[in-house]
Amino acid sequence: MSRRAPWGVLLIALAMFGSASHAEPAHAAEPAQAAGQAQDTRQTQAGYSAPALYNLANAYARAGKPGLAVLNYERARLLEPNDPDIEANLHHVREASGLPPESPGRLQSLTGFASPRTFAWVGILGLAVAGVSALARRLYPRHRRKLLAAILAGISLLGVTIASAITLWPIMHEAVVITQAAPVRVSPVPIEEPIFVLPEASMVEMSAEHDGFVLIRTKAGRTGWAQRANLAPIIPKH
Amino acid sequence: VPTRHWRAVIAAIAIAIVAAATASAAALSIDATIEPAQIEVGESARLTIFTSGGGTLSVPLPVVSGLEFRVVGQSRQIQMINGRTIESTSTIIRVTPDQAGVFTIPGLTPTSPPLVLRVNPSNGSSSRYGNGASPGQTPLLPGGSLPNGIHLTPDGSAFVHLEMPKHEIYVGESVPVEIQVGMRDGFVASINGLPKLNSGDFTLNNLSRQPERAPKTIDGKAFTVYTWRSLLAAVKPGTYSLAFETPLTVRVRTRPQRDSMLDDLLGDPFLQNFFGATIPKDVTVSSPEAAIKVLPLPTEGRPPDFGGAVGTFKVSTDISSAKNTAGDPLTLRMHVHGAGNFDRVESSMLGGDAQWKTYEPKATFNSTDPLGYRGEKIFEQPLIASQPGTQTIPPLNFSYFDPGARRYETARSAPLTVTVAPPADSLANEPPPNAAGAAADEAHSGLRPDHAVTEARVDSLIPAYFQPRFLGFSSVLALLFGGGWVALRRRERDALDTQRQRERARAQLTQTLLDKMSAASAAGDAAVFLNSARSALQQTLGARWQLAPEEISEALVDARIEDADREDIRQIFALADEANYSGDDVKAADFERWTQIVGRHLGEEKAS
Numbered sequence: 080m081s082r083r084a085p086w087g088v089l090l091i092a093l094a095m096f097g098s099a100s101h102a103e104p105a106h107a108a109e110p111a112q113a114a115g116q117a118q119d120t121r122q123t124q125a126g127y128s129a130p131a132l133y134n135l136a137n138a139y140a141r142a143g144k145p146g147l148a149v150l151n152y153e154r155a156r157l158l159e160p161n162d163p164d165i166e167a168n169l170h171h172v173r174e175a176s177g178l179p180p181e182s183p184g185r186l187q188s189l190t191g192f193a194s195p196r197t198f199a200w201v202g203i204l205g206l207a208v209a210g211v212s213a214l215a216r217r218l219y220p221r222h223r224r225k226l227l228a229a230i231l232a233g234i235s236l237l238g239v240t241i242a243s244a245i246t247l248w249p250i251m252h253e254a255v256v257i258t259q260a261a262p263v264r265v266s267p268v269p270i271e272e273p274i275f276v277l278p279e280a281s282m283v284e285m286s287a288e289h290d291g292f293v294l295i296r297t298k299a300g301r302t303g304w305a306q307r308a309n310l311a312p313i314i315p316k317h
Numbered sequence: 318v319p320t321r322h323w324r325a326v327i328a329a330i331a332i333a334i335v336a337a338a339t340a341s342a343a344a345l346s347i348d349a350t351i352e353p354a355q356i357e358v359g360e361s362a363r364l365t366i367f368t369s370g371g372g373t374l375s376v377p378l379p380v381v382s383g384l385e386f387r388v389v390g391q392s393r394q395i396q397m398i399n400g401r402t403i404e405s406t407s408t409i410i411r412v413t414p415d416q417a418g419v420f421t422i423p424g425l426t427p428t429s430p431p432l433v434l435r436v437n438p439s440n441g442s443s444s445r446y447g448n449g450a451s452p453g454q455t456p457l458l459p460g461g462s463l464p465n466g467i468h469l470t471p472d473g474s475a476f477v478h479l480e481m482p483k484h485e486i487y488v489g490e491s492v493p494v495e496i497q498v499g500m501r502d503g504f505v506a507s508i509n510g511l512p513k514l515n516s517g518d519f520t521l522n523n524l525s526r527q528p529e530r531a532p533k534t535i536d537g538k539a540f541t542v543y544t545w546r547s548l549l550a551a552v553k554p555g556t557y558s559l560a561f562e563t564p565l566t567v568r569v570r571t572r573p574q575r576d577s578m579l580d581d582l583l584g585d586p587f588l589q590n591f592f593g594a595t596i597p598k599d600v601t602v603s604s605p606e607a608a609i610k611v612l613p614l615p616t617e618g619r620p621p622d623f624g625g626a627v628g629t630f631k632v633s634t635d636i637s638s639a640k641n642t643a644g645d646p647l648t649l650r651m652h653v654h655g656a657g658n659f660d661r662v663e664s665s666m667l668g669g670d671a672q673w674k675t676y677e678p679k680a681t682f683n684s685t686d687p688l689g690y691r692g693e694k695i696f697e698q699p700l701i702a703s704q705p706g707t708q709t710i711p712p713l714n715f716s717y718f719d720p721g722a723r724r725y726e727t728a729r730s731a732p733l734t735v736t737v738a739p740p741a742d743s744l745a746n747e748p749p750p751n752a753a754g755a756a757a758d759e760a761h762s763g764l765r766p767d768h769a770v771t772e773a774r775v776d777s778l779i780p781a782y783f784q785p786r787f788l789g790f791s792s793v794l795a796l797l798f799g800g801g802w803v804a805l806r807r808r809e810r811d812a813l814d815t816q817r818q819r820e821r822a823r824a825q826l827t828q829t830l831l832d833k834m835s836a837a838s839a840a841g842d843a844a845v846f847l848n849s850a851r852s853a854l855q856q857t858l859g860a861r862w863q864l865a866p867e868e869i870s871e872a873l874v875d876a877r878i879e880d881a882d883r884e885d886i887r888q889i890f891a892l893a894d895e896a897n898y899s900g901d902d903v904k905a906a907d908f909e910r911w912t913q914i915v916g917r918h919l920g921e922e923k924a925s
Contacts, residue, residue: 126774134767141764154778164765171763199781206791210798217805244782251783258642259738269646270676270699272637306645314778 129159137168145176145280146257146311153255153282153313157247160191176280191246198243205236249284254293254310256281261310263303267292274303285312346370347426351412355435358417359598362434364410366425369403376408379422384434385413413596467499467535468605474504474567476535477512477604479559481549485610487720490627491522491548491658493690498563498602499533499540506597509564512545515603518557518611522548522660523688548688550658551611558606566597618725620716624664627718628657632728634713642738643705651678651713651730654693659684664715666698672708674701702737709734820860827856827919834915838908846908847893850915854886857918885914 136151152169159165170180193201212229219226262273267289277283283295283305292304348367356362364386366376378386390409395402414420414436422432469476480495496512514521528543551557614627630653637648653662659682666678676699684692702708710733719726781787830853837846855866862869862877871890874883889911 126776127778128770128772128774130768130770131774134770137764137767157778157780158775164768168764195780195782196775199787202782203787203791203794206794206798210794210801213798214801214805217802217809240782244780247780247783251779258645259640260638260642262645269701272648272697276638308644309642314780316779 127154127158129155129162129165132158133162133165133168136165136172140168140172144257145172146255148172149176149280149282150255150257150311150313153250153253157250157314158194158196160194173280176278178278178281193243195243195247198240201236202240205233205238205240207233209233209237251314252285252312253282253314254285254295254312256283256305256309257311258309261305263295263301263305264292265303267294267304269306275301277305277309282313283310285310347376347429349422349425349429349432351422351432351434354433355437356414357437358414359596361596362412364412364422364432366408366410367405368408369405376425378410379425381420381422383415383418384420384422385411385415387411387413469535470567470600470602472504472567473538474501475499475565475602476540477561477563477602479561479604479607481607481609484608485612486549486551487612487627487718488551488554488614489625489658489661490718490720491550491690493688494547494549496545496547496561496563496604497542498528498545498565499535499542500565502539502541504568506566506568508543509566509599512561512563515560515562516557518552518555519559519609520550520552522550525687546688548658548690551609554611554613556608556610559609560606561604562601563603564599564601566599568597614718615724620725620727622714622727623716623718623725625661626657626659626663626716627661627720628655628659629719629721630655630657630662630715630717630726630728632713632715632730634710634730634733636710636733636735639734640736640738641702643702645701647700647702647735649698649700649710649733651696651698651715652693653696653715653728656691657717659689659692659694662694662715662717664696664713666696666713667700667710672703673710674703676700702735705737705739707734708737823856823860827853830856831915831919834912838912843892843908844896846911847889847896850889850911851893853915854889854918882914882918885911886918889914 132151132155136148136155139145139151140148149169149172152165152172155162156165156169173180209230210233212226212233216223216226216230256277256279259279261277261279263275263277264271264273277295277297281297283297285293285295287294288307289304291307293307293310294302295305295310296302346369348369349364350367351362351364353362368376378388380386387410388408389411392407394405394407396405412422412434414434417436417438420434420436422434424431467476467478476497476499478497478499480497482492482494486492498508498512500508511524524547525545528545531542531544533540533542633652633654635650635652637650641647649667651664651666653664663680664678667673667675669675678696678698680694680696682689682692682694684690686692700710712732713730714727715729716725716727718724777784782791830849833849834846834853837843837849852866855869858864858869858874858877859866862873864873871887874886874890878886
């Protein structure tokens, strides 16, 4: 293998990633699987942007629909985690709905300074730096110490990305109550008496699904089955 | 005079002695009777032995297989008739058979006739004590009616009393009744079952399993009264006589009371039982028959939805939530509370229509008394609103027959109003509000302004590092780097292996040359010796200087070696050439010296 081979490999990999990104619109143009999620469908076709989601959330808030407002604020915050307007309006709508303020975790605070997309590129960069440095260390033994430092730097960047992924993993399964009230039952059948009712705009963690019902868990740890139509996942699965 | 007086006294004493001697010499008579001569198993007969005469006779108890004899009393009487002393004794013996049959009791004296006792099998395990019925056994106590309406059994040991609030009821109507069973303390051994109705035209519901127990003094006698409560209902109209029966085990006296002096003396039941005056016997005690008139429910004015409820009831309704979403279920509850036959209280609740989708209701009954006569029956019906808006749940009706008012009644609940929001699907499908033209309302005046929308958009909200393409790309990249690293490492290892192989081959060749030198030295072959020595040195120096062995020449040795060995190595190279071309021999002593020089250089190589 030539000494220049690793750089060639890196260039080929970057070219592959670039071609995959260009192919994305065709994937995004697929019809939404979830019936009734017309908003998601519209946005999927048009793409998501933080300002558009923020403006949409503001419109829902003004229209007196805090559930949909909180849903879109949360989505906008995913794309722009440092936008103070999103944070302020989300806090305002939650407070107006009588919901307790959210307290971000320590890891979330540490990884909240950039968007997940930025962290993804940082992770790729870290992987590339660590990999190239590891190869160069074999080829240039005289620069072993400098290259070891570069490897550690690349691994650190990769670690930041992994921490961000760990922080965001729960959001993959979170949903917002978009109706005035979402009754929660012991079992996924509609004729059961509700054990408690979720207020609009409250956030829950979703797990199993069965026959139009979702097994949810509240922040307080209460569990039960809520109708799928009463909830909207923060991250649409499509 | 005194002499004559003493003579008279002496004569009287003599007469008395003669009389006494005559009395003692009189014959004793013994007689025995048994009553009754015919009994049943479980009953006892009375054997009375009379003795009469001038002395006391000890009569032994007879011994008959299958009969038990037990002395229960004895009386003694002394009479003076015509100067004769006559002593009469009467001994009462209880005879209890173990089995049925004809038993012969032998005569107590050789001249007295035997007695015969016939014992029939029992014609039933229990006797019936009812109102005015005559018992088979002698009563312990006087029975009869008491002023408070209680009728004791003929033996006075127990009573059954039915307490009813009214004696005219309707078909299906539930009437709470009390059944009291009183037991004279010490005379009733046990209650062997629950009170039972003597009529199939009535039903007894919710009879309490455990009766209430209370002491009670009736007519100066201590009783223990057990009280059961139940709901009585008539099956069909008519006039009936109703009574209750209860199986008991009572203690029955085994002989007529008039003959029992001991029983009269021992009035305490415990002492009587201790002395064996009673035996246990299973009996069934009945209450006095009560006349009940059962009226049919009138057909006039009967509501179409009447389901057989008889009593007094009230109705109310409520809903689980006054605000809801279309498609989301609600629970409509109807509360029927009051007193009556709740087992016949039924309702179909709300029927389905365009506004409400209804499900089968379910009912639960919460009783406020142990009988289930008073309480509340709750019907729960799931409803689903079909349309958004303000919906009204119509009033619910419940029809029943009021026996007090003697007519049918219909209770009606108040209507309920429910605000139904549009379903979630329509919310999601609803177009977003016009953001540009929307004026902030007062509740949301604290919202920060909208942002300018840019063209920068992402295709998915799923974070990039959770997307398959990112994971695939990073995995490929990691694999490529890993593969490159492994390839480089393997190349280095291969190079190292080649060098080691070369050194191993050179060492092997050097050893061969040394062996050849030794052989040539031993054979005195100078040409072979010197050529081998030169080749060994070329191998060694070539490895040291990273050159091919053929390139090692005298000139190179001159240039690179500076110590004393340089001349020796040069000389070896020169002599080897000479030996090859001139054929001059080398002295034996020189072989040894050249061998040492070559060996020293090889040793330096090994050391390095």
